[in-house]
Amino acid sequence: MVDRDNFTKVAEVGDIPEGEGEGFDVDGIEVAVFNTGDDYYAINNRCSHQRAPLCKAGDEKINAEDTWTGERGGLNAEACTVSCPWHLWEWDLETGEHEASGQRIGTFDCVVDDDDILVRI
Amino acid sequence: MEPSVRRLESDAEVPDEAFEDEIIDLDFHVNPLEDELLEYVEDDRAYDKLTTEFGATPVMGKWDAAYGIKEGQEGLFTQGRAKYAEDVQEACESIAVDEPIVNAGINNLNHQHHPVLKNAVAQAANDYMLDHFADEGIYTSMMVPKWDPDYAVEEIERMADENNIVGAYSWFDPKVPWGNEQFDPVFEALVEHDLPLLLHGSLAYWPQHSYIGDDMLTWTEVLGFDWPIHAMVNVVNMIMRGVFDKYPDLDVVIQEGGHWWVPFLRYRMDEFYEMHPEDIQITPRKMDSGERYLERAPSEYLRDNIYLCTQPFALPRNAREAESLLDLSMADDMFIYSSDWPHQTLDPPTWFYTSRAFDDHTKEQILSGNAKEILDI
Numbered sequence: 001m002v003d004r005d006n007f008t009k010v011a012e013v014g015d016i017p018e019g020e021g022e023g024f025d026v027d028g029i030e031v032a033v034f035n036t037g038d039d040y041y042a043i044n045n046r047c048s049h050q051r052a053p054l055c056k057a058g059d060e061k062i063n064a065e066d067t068w069t070g071e072r073g074g075l076n077a078e079a080c081t082v083s084c085p086w087h088l089w090e091w092d093l094e095t096g097e098h099e100a101s102g103q104r105i106g107t108f109d110c111v112v113d114d115d116d117i118l119v120r121i
Numbered sequence: 122m123e124p125s126v127r128r129l130e131s132d133a134e135v136p137d138e139a140f141e142d143e144i145i146d147l148d149f150h151v152n153p154l155e156d157e158l159l160e161y162v163e164d165d166r167a168y169d170k171l172t173t174e175f176g177a178t179p180v181m182g183k184w185d186a187a188y189g190i191k192e193g194q195e196g197l198f199t200q201g202r203a204k205y206a207e208d209v210q211e212a213c214e215s216i217a218v219d220e221p222i223v224n225a226g227i228n229n230l231n232h233q234h235h236p237v238l239k240n241a242v243a244q245a246a247n248d249y250m251l252d253h254f255a256d257e258g259i260y261t262s263m264m265v266p267k268w269d270p271d272y273a274v275e276e277i278e279r280m281a282d283e284n285n286i287v288g289a290y291s292w293f294d295p296k297v298p299w300g301n302e303q304f305d306p307v308f309e310a311l312v313e314h315d316l317p318l319l320l321h322g323s324l325a326y327w328p329q330h331s332y333i334g335d336d337m338l339t340w341t342e343v344l345g346f347d348w349p350i351h352a353m354v355n356v357v358n359m360i361m362r363g364v365f366d367k368y369p370d371l372d373v374v375i376q377e378g379g380h381w382w383v384p385f386l387r388y389r390m391d392e393f394y395e396m397h398p399e400d401i402q403i404t405p406r407k408m409d410s411g412e413r414y415l416e417r418a419p420s421e422y423l424r425d426n427i428y429l430c431t432q433p434f435a436l437p438r439n440a441r442e443a444e445s446l447l448d449l450s451m452a453d454d455m456f457i458y459s460s461d462w463p464h465q466t467l468d469p470p471t472w473f474y475t476s477r478a479f480d481d482h483t484k485e486q487i488l489s490g491n492a493k494e495i496l497d498i
């Protein structure tokens with residue numbers, strides 16, 4: 001049972017395709033929400049390295065057909081990480097940690113209730 | 122009160138204020154597809170050979186992105202691959218760049234050993250860039266074949282007066298530094314056409330097949346420090362060998378060669394020169410002119426004739442320290458913003474809006490002022 005008073009609805013199931021993320025501004029705080037297929041994860045939208053918007057991770061590259069990976073960074077559902085679209089730092093979606101630098105960015109509880117995707121800010 | 126929730130839909134990836142400033146990006150790479158590029162080779166014999174399996178750039182560098190980046194060589198296309206003008210425009214919209222100065226890159230062309238074939242690729246690259254970029258209204262730096270100064274001059278004469286050709290792109294390396302007198306005809310042509318010489322690091326001359334090169338085992342050493350060493354050596358070589366006394370109007374831009382080494386160079390060059398100025402007179406240009414010394418202190422050429430692209434910026438996080446370093450590095454006079462799009466080492470202009478190290482003047486000089494001083498745009 002989710003105490004909805006503590007959460008904010010950002011989207012509904014189906015709004016964020018599996019394997020992708022979306023960015024939201026919740027009362028001035030930027031949050032990126034990713035759908036791994038099994039779960040939804042919410043993390044600070046700004047990479048601490050140079051402040052790239054993490055919600056753009058996995059966006060198609062310009063002329064993707066002429067590159068090999070096709071996408072700018074992206075979600076790794078199995079590892080539960082997202083790699084940043086600019087310099088590919090990998091962020092752990094559960095802990096908010098970038099292992100190599102030891103830097104950490106905020107993560108937020110994220111649950112689904114009644115087909116609503118809720119984030120606790 | 123209900124919290125306000127808004128989906129982030131903007132394409133902008135950098136702070137809003139960046140879109141209010143004029144931003145010129147002096148190192149923006151285009152990556153033509155090889156077969157489309159080779160269509161522009163004029164000589165049929167060269168074309169026949171280049172379109173065999175041998176290809177235009179047959180030799181891989183020992184050190185390349187495949188070694189250092191998880192996505193392998195794809196690190197060269199982390200953001201995508203710009204083939205035509207509209208690709209560049211699309212990329213610039215999200216990072217607030219108003220005027221990208223594009224180049225055809227092909228930084229491994231130096232590896233190609235065959236003088237005729239590599240000149241044919243340089244000619245093709247210039248014509249491709251003319252057709253797809255300069256003629257489409259995008260400022261372009263033409264390619265200068267460093268390995269063949271006569272041909273370099275020919276290409277400069279052929280390209281310089283075309284619309285939107287605003288710079289001459291070549292490479293710095295540790296084998297034949299640009300102070301060498303063989304480049305005088307190139308300098309002369311550049312000055313005559315008012316084109317700055319943009320020198321980028323190249324794959325051909327990383328510390329490959331050398332003692333120190335083989336002992337560099339990490340990407341941090343190779344990518345982070347080898348190019349800056351070559352850049353420093355080239356800059357000092359040009360200054361001490363009197364290039365800028367002979368060509369005071371020549372502007373040289375170092376791309377991806379580092380920039381925080383300026384304080385080291387400016388003080389050390391001056392001190393060493395003041396202590397031992399006597400050998401200047403036996404450098405070839407001074408032998409010709411009969412002059413005994415440089416006309417100015419070495420650091421003054423650094424300030425007036427040399428410009429440094431900022432990417433990768435690596436700005437200290439502490440704003441006060443960053444401000445002092447910018448000051449010591451003569452950033453107001455020497456630094457020019459560059460993104461290095463589309464490589465994994467990309468530097469969007471976010472730095473200028475998230476650090477308090479920049480006053481309005483410094484920011485403007487780096488983002489557009491210094492570039493406009495040397496580019497006819």
Ligand code: FES
Pocket residue numbers: 047048049050051052084085086087088089
């Ligand atoms: S901004 Fe995210 S890795 Fe650099």
